[in-house]
Amino acid sequence: MTESGLRERKKARTRQAIRDAAVELFLTRGYHVTTISDIAERAEISDRTFFSYFPSKESVLFADLEPAFNRLEELLEAPARTAGALETMRSWLGGDLLAENSSPELDALIDDLLAADARPVEAKGLEFMARIQDTLTRAIAKDLDCADTDAMPAIVASAAIAALYRATRHADGTLIRSDEFTLAQFDRALDFIRGGLGGIAGQHSNSIDPRP
The missing domain is CATH 1.10.10.60 (Homeodomain-like)
Known part of the structure; x- marks a missing residue:
């Protein structure tokens, strides 16, 4: 070596x-x-x-998630990406994020800290989401082949990020412990987002996320 x-x-x-x-x-x-x-x-x-x-301490707390979020950025920014941005995100959720081997105890600790309104911890979590939202917005804009001034990519990305967050949590805000249920929740949200996009598909030259 x-x-x-x-x-x-x-x-x-x-x-x-x-x-x-x-x-x-x-x-x-x-x-x-x-x-x-x-x-x-x-x-x-x-x-x-x-x-x-x-x-910071917060960075160590979320260290297990860093590789997964880096992977999504790589997938969305890949020059040869053929799947739509939303479908790429869906595949990543099932194949990278949920496959991370963080301990249930650590997941519970993060959940407790967020529930207790620990601001630095919350800020670090939001930092991850903001990173992905920016990358997702660029990927969606590429899929739509739309003008730089078009707000639609940012709107769709915001909806997808909100769906990602909510898909990991029950209605009362507690963390979902079932990967299968998380994926089902996210799929329902994506169907809703795709339905909305279907209404504006004729305004753009490319389809944002063709269904496989």
Whole structure:
């Protein structure tokens, strides 16, 4: 293995050690009382090294989701993408996001923090959604082949992001623990969005999301 390859493996191990130490402390001591210094000490690194990998505690909390969201951006921005943006998002939800191996305990912790109105945690979650919404808007605009001034791609992307969020939660706001039910919820929302798009299809030269 090359020297650069060894460096990358060492970085990956350090990042994982930080993540594992943080999650253990979050679940045993509590999220709010755990400090970055606590995490660094448990991972046997310095505080400075922690910040070389993560900008905040919230970033560690959502570390398991980062690869999945990066993957969606790659899929939507792929030059050779043939599926519509919404269908690409649907495939990603079933094949990437729900396949992430975050622990049920960590999922429950995030859910509890969001329910308790933990603002930094909520802000980090919204940051992920904003990233995806921007990427999805560009992908939809490409599918529609519409003018830069057309608001429709942003409107559709907003609806899809709202559907993604709501598909993971029950009506009372608690997290859904069934992947099958989440997908069914999202599919219902996509059918609704597609129905609306059918009404404007004649205004654009391309179909936004042809059904497979």
